[in-house]
Amino acid sequence: xxxxxxxxxxxxxxxxxxxxxxxxxxxxxxxxxxxxxxxxxxxxxxxxxxxxxxxxxxxxxxxxxxxxxxxxxxxxxxxxxxxxxxxxxxxxxxxxxxxxxxxxxxxxxxxxxxxxxxxxxxxxxxxxxxxxxxxxxxxxxxxxxxxxxxxxxxxxxxxxxxxxxxxxxxxxxxxxxxxxxxxxxxxxxxxxxxxxxxxxxxxxxxxxxxxxxxxxxxx
Numbered sequence: 001x002x003x004x005x006x007x008x009x010x011x012x013x014x015x016x017x018x019x020x021x022x023x024x025x026x027x028x029x030x031x032x033x034x035x036x037x038x039x040x041x042x043x044x045x046x047x048x049x050x051x052x053x054x055x056x057x058x059x060x061x062x063x064x065x066x067x068x069x070x071x072x073x074x075x076x077x078x079x080x081x082x083x084x085x086x087x088x089x090x091x092x093x094x095x096x097x098x099x100x101x102x103x104x105x106x107x108x109x110x111x112x113x114x115x116x117x118x119x120x121x122x123x124x125x126x127x128x129x130x131x132x133x134x135x136x137x138x139x140x141x142x143x144x145x146x147x148x149x150x151x152x153x154x155x156x157x158x159x160x161x162x163x164x165x166x167x168x169x170x171x172x173x174x175x176x177x178x179x180x181x182x183x184x185x186x187x188x189x190x191x192x193x194x195x196x197x198x199x200x201x202x203x204x205x206x207x208x209x210x211x212x213x214x215x216x217x218x219x
Contacts, residue, residue, distance in 0.1 A: 002031045007212050012200050018062050018189075020210030022047065023217040026054050032213065033059065041083070041208050045071040052078060064208055066120050069093040077101050083148045083189050083208075084110040086120040088130060091142055098141025105141060108148040108189055111170065113163045115152045124170055131178050144179070146187030146205070147171045151195055160195050164202035171203070 004019070011017055018041040021029045029040060033056060042048035043065025052061060060080040067082060069090050075082075076097035085091055085107045098105045112121030122130065130136070136144060149167045151160040171188050179185035191199020191207040199207055210217075 001215075002028060002035065002213060003215070004032050004035045004037055004213050007209055008037075010197070011207075014205060015200055016206050018064065018206055018208045019213050020064065020192075020208050021051070021214065022065070022210065024210070024214045026051055028214055029055060039080075041210075045074050049074055072097045073100075076103065076105060079105060081145065081187075082107045083206075084108070084120065086110045086112075086122060088135070091136060091139060095139040095142045103141065104143050106143045106145040106184065108146050108187055109144060111147055111149040111167055113149050113151070113166055115154075119150055121149065124166070127170070128174075131174060143184050145184050146189065147174070148187075148189035150192075151190070151199075157195075157198060161198050161202060164190050164195075164199050164204070168203040 008017060016039060018039050019032055019037050020041040022041065022043045029051065038058065039060045039062060041062045041064040042051065048061060048063065061078065062081045062083055063075060063079055064083045066084060066086070067090060072093045082094065082105065094105050094107060109127055110121035111127060112119055112123055147167055147170065149163065151163045154160065167190055168188060175185055187206055188204050189206040189208065191204045193209050193212040196207040196209060
């Protein structure tokens with residue numbers, strides 16, 4: 001049973017819902033699809049491949065997990081948005097595969113703002129330095145479309161809010177400095193089932209929600 005409508009009613013103007021379908025079977029995704037959901041998020045290439053082949057062609061697939069450069073080639077022909085670009089090496093590989101398939105692939109730069117060392121992403125300093133160097137401007141098949149982050153896993157809502165606010169501040173800084181005339185740099189992907197209300201307070205345009213829609217993972 002999909003709990004999609006109750007979550008959709010919580011969405012604010014300008015915020016798009018990414019239904020995180022990873023680890024959930026195709027029939028549940030199909031149920032959400034028939035209720036009008038079109039954006040789904042997956043984090044494993046093999047699982048995404050199987051679902052992409054089995055489910056309706058007009059689904060917008062977002063890759064939301066850690067993406068290894070050697071796996072980009074499998075999703076490059078159809079992926080709508082890669083949320084978690086965490087290195088220049090990955091950007092280069094996306095460029096290579098985008099050129100191969102004659103596509104411009106939209107991507108978000110992942111910020112590492114959470115306290116957990118296990119999280120991926122650019123530190124704010126590394127992200128600023130990378131943008132300042134400017135090599136990304138030469139990538140003709142990559143579109144940097146915004147930022148993504150995950151908050152620390154904590155019950156301290158004030159800390160979560162601070163981290164999302166930092167991401168919003170960086171997005172505003174980068175928009176003004178590097179992307180002022182680029183309408184594609186518009187996405188702010190933060191917030192999941194447990195913190196998406198805070199994320200929307202702090203400027204999220206994409207929220208990634210799985211458990212609140214699909215329940216606990218089935219496999």
